[in-house]
Amino acid sequence: MRKTLIVYYSWSGNTRTVAKLIQEMLGCDLVELQPEEPYPNSYEATVEQAKREIRTGHKPTLRTKIEHIELYDVIFVGSPNWWGTIAPPVMSFLKQYDLSGKIVIPFCTHGGGGKQRVIETIKSVCPNSKVLKEFVTYGGRNKDLKEKISIWLSEIEKQVQGLKHQ
Ligand SMILES: Cc1cc2nc3c(=O)[nH]c(=O)nc-3n(C[C@H](O)[C@H](O)[C@H](O)COP(=O)(O)O)c2cc1C
Numbered sequence: 226m227r228k229t230l231i232v233y234y235s236w237s238g239n240t241r242t243v244a245k246l247i248q249e250m251l252g253c254d255l256v257e258l259q260p261e262e263p264y265p266n267s268y269e270a271t272v273e274q275a276k277r278e279i280r281t282g283h284k285p286t287l288r289t290k291i292e293h294i295e296l297y298d299v300i301f302v303g304s305p306n307w308w309g310t311i312a313p314p315v316m317s318f319l320k321q322y323d324l325s326g327k328i329v330i331p332f333c334t335h336g337g338g339g340k341q342r343v344i345e346t347i348k349s350v351c352p353n354s355k356v357l358k359e360f361v362t363y364g365g366r367n368k369d370l371k372e373k374i375s376i377w378l379s380e381i382e383k384q385v386q387g388l389k390h391q
Pocket residue numbers: 234235236237238239240241268271272273275276304305306307308309310334335336337338339363364365
């Protein structure tokens with residue numbers, strides 16, 4: 226693969242599990258997004274805050290700084306499904322960094338609602354990126370999670386190889 230980075234946000238660890246499995250399999254760089262102000266520890270309070278932020282389009286300031294994003298040409302972007310869409314720190318990342326011309330590969334974990342608008346939101350915020358097939362899973366403890374990620378990654382690697390020759 227080309228120079229690859231995984232960027233994700235995770236509140237309760239599921240998206241982190243997926244991100245780390247991808248990293249193990251590809252051996253690429255990994256960045257966890259941290260907002261300047263962490264979300265509350267309470268689920269209910271986080272759900273309420275997220276609802277407000279998503280409704281108003283609030284993009285939290287990120288504590289995480291990514292050096293030399295221009296060096297990467299493949300970026301995996303991971304988010305939990307929050308209210309049917311990406312978590313606000315992921316929106317902050319997508320708005321703050323220019324991913325034009327890069328290959329973007331979304332992944333998402335959810336609590337039963339599936340991907341809902343997660344992938345289409347990433348696509349709409351990255352109109353100048355080539356967005357490849359996503360990986361979507363319920364929670365982060367699925368027993369065949371590793372195998373599913375591995376199958377998905379081999380498809381993705383073929384697509385990326387194909388793009389190289391365009
Ligand atoms: C603020 C908030 C909003 C959520 N909204 C949804 C939702 O709309 N649909 C859904 O399927 N799951 C929803 N969930 C569940 C998470 O998507 C699910 O637990 C996910 O795997 C959490 O990822 P994480 O452990 O990386 O934070 C929500 C969870 C939180 C905290």
